[in-house]
Amino acid sequence: MNAIEQAFSASINTMDPDQVNASLDSQKRWPIHKDTALCSNIMSTIQAPEGSLSIQESTIPDAGSGLFIKRDLAEGELIFTSVPLVLCAEVGQGMEACDFCFQQRRRVFHPVEDRFLQPGEVLPPLHICNGCRMYQYCSKSCWQRAWDTGHLYECGLLAGASTDVETRTLYRLLILMRKKVLLAQQVKALARLEHEVANFERRTKKSWPRIISIAREARERTKSELSIGEILMLYGIIRCNSLPVDQTYRNAPLGNALDFGGALINHCCDPNVVIVFNSTQVQVRALRKLKAGEELLHCYRDIAYDFTFRNPRIAARYQFRCQCDRCREESDRHYKEAKNESDVLPLILSTQAALFDIIDVSKKQAFVTPTAFNVELQLGKVNHILKTGYAGGPWPNNLEPLPTVLKALAALCERQGDLINSIKIRIKALAFTKWRKGLPWSEDLIDFVLSLSTLTMFPSHPSLRDPSLPKHKEFQDIFIGHLHTLHGILLNFYGPQGRTTGIVHTFLQQEKGSYNGPVPGTRAFRRRFKASQENVLKWAGVDEGLWTVE
Ligand SMILES: [Zn+2]
Ligand SMILES: [Zn+2]
Ligand SMILES: [Zn+2]
Numbered sequence: 001m002n003a004i005e006q007a008f009s010a011s012i013n014t015m016d017p018d019q020v021n022a023s024l025d026s027q028k029r030w031p032i033h034k035d036t037a038l039c040s041n042i043m044s045t046i047q048a049p050e051g052s053l054s055i056q057e058s059t060i061p062d063a064g065s066g067l068f069i070k071r072d073l074a075e076g077e078l079i080f081t082s083v084p085l086v087l088c089a090e091v092g093q094g095m096e097a098c099d100f101c102f103q104q105r106r107r108v109f110h111p112v113e114d115r116f117l118q119p120g121e122v123l124p125p126l127h128i129c130n131g132c133r134m135y136q137y138c139s140k141s142c143w144q145r146a147w148d149t150g151h152l153y154e155c156g157l158l159a160g161a162s163t164d165v166e167t168r169t170l171y172r173l174l175i176l177m178r179k180k181v182l183l184a185q186q187v188k189a190l191a192r193l194e195h196e197v198a199n200f201e202r203r204t205k206k207s208w209p210r211i212i213s214i215a216r217e218a219r220e221r222t223k224s225e226l227s228i229g230e231i232l233m234l235y236g237i238i239r240c241n242s243l244p245v246d247q248t249y250r251n252a253p254l255g256n257a258l259d260f261g262g263a264l265i266n267h268c269c270d271p272n273v274v275i276v277f278n279s280t281q282v283q284v285r286a287l288r289k290l291k292a293g294e295e296l297l298h299c300y301r302d303i304a305y306d307f308t309f310r311n312p313r314i315a316a317r318y319q320f321r322c323q324c325d326r327c328r329e330e331s332d333r334h335y336k337e338a339k340n341e342s343d344v345l346p347l348i349l350s351t352q353a354a355l356f357d358i359i360d361v362s363k364k365q366a367f368v369t370p371t372a373f374n375v376e377l378q379l380g381k382v383n384h385i386l387k388t389g390y391a392g393g394p395w396p397n398n399l400e401p402l403p404t405v406l407k408a409l410a411a412l413c414e415r416q417g418d419l420i421n422s423i424k425i426r427i428k429a430l431a432f433t434k435w436r437k438g439l440p441w442s443e444d445l446i447d448f449v450l451s452l453s454t455l456t457m458f459p460s461h462p463s464l465r466d467p468s469l470p471k472h473k474e475f476q477d478i479f480i481g482h483l484h485t486l487h488g489i490l491l492n493f494y495g496p497q498g499r500t501t502g503i504v505h506t507f508l509q510q511e512k513g514s515y516n517g518p519v520p521g522t523r524a525f526r527r528r529f530k531a532s533q534e535n536v537l538k539w540a541g542v543d544e545g546l547w548t549v550e
Contacts, residue, residue: 001225004177007184009226011191012233032065032192032264033057042189046261048080058266059295062320064194066295067264073290076492079273082282084259085186086176087245088169090252091134096126097245097254099135099151100142102280104246104254108446111138114503116450131155134163153179157221165256167214169238173258174222174231193263195236199319211235240318244301246277257282267318268297269310269326274438274493285493287438304433304440306400307331308348338391351389355401358382362408370415378409379425397546403432407444414451419461420469423451427540431547442493445486446504452479453511470536477517477532483508484520485549 001009016030032038032055039055046053051070058066069079089099096105103111105126110117117123126136127143132155137143147155154175162168173190176182182190201208215231218224224231241263244253259282262275273296274287284296300318302310307330315321338344358378365373382405386395395402406429413422430444455461456479459472487508490501518524534544 002178002180004180004182004184004187005225008177008187008191008234009230011188012195012230014192029192031057035192038189038192041185042260042264045085045186045189046080046082053080055264056295060266060268061323063266065264066266067261068295069290069292071292073286075286075288076495077286078495079284079286079296080261081284082259082261083280084243084257084262084282085182085190086169086172087255087257087280088165088172089135089245089255090165091136091168092163095136095252095254097136098126098138098142099255100137100146102245102254102277103138105138108450109500109503114499114506116503116507129155132158132161134158134161150176150179150181153181161221162214162217166235166238166242167218169242169256169258170214170218170231170235171222173234173238174218174224174226177226178222178224189260190237190258191233193237193241193260195233196240196319197233197236200236200239203319243275243282262298265296265298267300267314267320267322268324269299269303269307269322270324271297271299271303271438273298276439276493276498278494278498283495285495287492299438303438304400304404304435306352308334308345308352309400334391337396338393344391347389347391351385351395352401354385354389355382355405358405359401359408362405362412366408366412366415370412373412373416375409375413375416375418375421375425382406382409397432398434400434403429403434406432407447410451411447419451419455420466423455424540426451427537427547428542431537431540431542439493442486442489445482445489449479449483449486452482455479468539470532470539473517474532474535476515477529478536480511480515480517480520481525481529481533481549483511 014030016028016034018034019028032042042055043053049071054068054070055065056068058064060066073079087099087102089095089097089102091099098105105111105123108116110121111123126138127140129135129137129143129151135146135151137146143151150172154172157171157175158168161171173182177187200211204211211232212228215228215235218235219226219228219231226234238256238258242256242258243262245255245257246253257277257280261284262282265273265275265284272287272290272294273284275298276283276285284298300314302313307327311322311327311331334344334348338348358381362373362378382402386402389395390399406425410422410426410429413419413425426448430448433441433444435441452475455464456472456476458464464472483504487501487504490498490504494501512520517528520529529549533547533549537544537547
């Protein structure tokens with residue numbers, strides 16, 4: 001074992017000094033917040049104003065240590081930035097991430113130039129590494145820099161390796177330790193993160209042999225001298241603490257990042273921070289006003305979905321059952337509102353599964369042969385499912401995944417060239433959306449303003465002549481209004497320097513220039529916006545109270 005592996009091994013087996021005399025069974029690992037040297041070591045990896053953060057015992061039961069803010073913060077204020085210890089790109093079919101720079105390639109923005117993609121614009125393909133045929137890069141220079149910073153050690157060991165991103169993150173960490181690329185300080189801190197291996201073993205009985213074989217294979221491939229037990233713990237650390245790189249609710253993440261700051265932020269389904277990636281840098285901002293002394297909380301996944309979907313997915317991935325207020329409220333609602341008292345949850349879950357099937361089918365169709373798909377037929381199917389889908393009663397409009405189904409069908413309509421119908425369905429979807437906070441909502445608004453901009457660009461569009469439609473001016477009002485709101489939201493998520501904010505800012509300035517109404521943000525504009533929004537909602541068949549904007 002080399003010095004780095006030894007440092008990891010010693011640190012992962014460190015016990016709580018308060019419990020050294022207790023029986024072996026109850027010996028707990030030394031919590032991070034009790035180890036001041038470790039805390040300052042971890043804090044040195046985070047870029048934040050001096051003394052603005054501290055590591056303390058979490059306010060969430062059994063969550064170990066957490067990260068706390070020590071000053072008051074305004075909504076959108078930057079809390080800290082950091083560069084993850086290790087990043088690992090998703091690979092395989094349809095995955096489009098550069099394993100060096102992690103520029104987003106699948107959204108509506110150009111990956112490098114500060115602009116929206118043109119409709120139908122095709123990006124140059126990624127280069128695949130000739131050695132491993134596994135990792136992809138956006139340019140020769142990204143490949144070269146990845147090679148020099150560690151890929152040279154792993155490239156030859158990856159033949160036939162798993163495409164699973166956590167397994168490859170494990171290989172990467174073991175190799176970086178073997179080659180002494182990581183520092184002793186870093187691996188000591190890494191070893192002390194939560195690993196939940198005991199829970200993994202207990203709860204994942206069926207897949208446990210597979211997890212052991214992952215550790216064995218990792219040991220063989222990387223020639224690591226850590227024990228299988230230690231490698232299992234490292235694998236647990238990766239699973240429990242990684243951040244998905246640039247996760248958006250409609251796309252799979254670009255990769256996996258292990259970051260000390262991110263790892264210390266505990267989960268809550270109603271979070272108070274938002275985590276975004278700027279290329280490979282992690283940025284954490286306040287999602288609302290924060291008071292000094294509050295614990296920073298982040299929703300690990302599926303934030304826009306209901307308890308019935310989100311809670312079990314988090315439990316399976318992170319080995320804990322979330323018991324936050326939002327989880328409790330959402331679960332109570334089903335028992336209160338659904339008719340059939342006894343089998344409420346199984347009945348809801350089966351409707352939910354049927355709705356997710358429709359989302360899958362329409363997403364696939366949108367990229368294969370969108371025109372071969374009958375949206376009206378699907379809407380009919382959805383309505384049929386909804387009638388008695390809520391344990392015998394009607395499925396509530398604002399209960400996911402219904403709004404998401406409508407968004408998928410709206411996207412499909414748009415690809416079929418039926419812009420008017422697409423906007424109509426999308427308005428319904430957004431009016432039904434319950435979780436209008438965080439990244440998913442900003443993406444909803446991006447999709448919405450982009451389709452509105454296509455419509456308002458052509459005042460003489462033949463379909464706009466239909467007298468039952470809202471007026472062109474009304475579409476323009478809501479377009480400018482929502483674009484203005486979107487810009488404000490993005491400022492809070494990405495800051496004024498953020499690329500996404502910049503692209504939308506330029507777009508807003510341009511559109512404001514050609515808009516004949518009052519200035520967005522003024523009272524006169526709000527009055528006009530409100531009237532137009534109500535009219536457009538009415539046209540879409542939605543109660544105008546469902547989507548009011550401040
Ligand atoms: Zn790149
Ligand atoms: Zn390679
Ligand atoms: Zn929760």
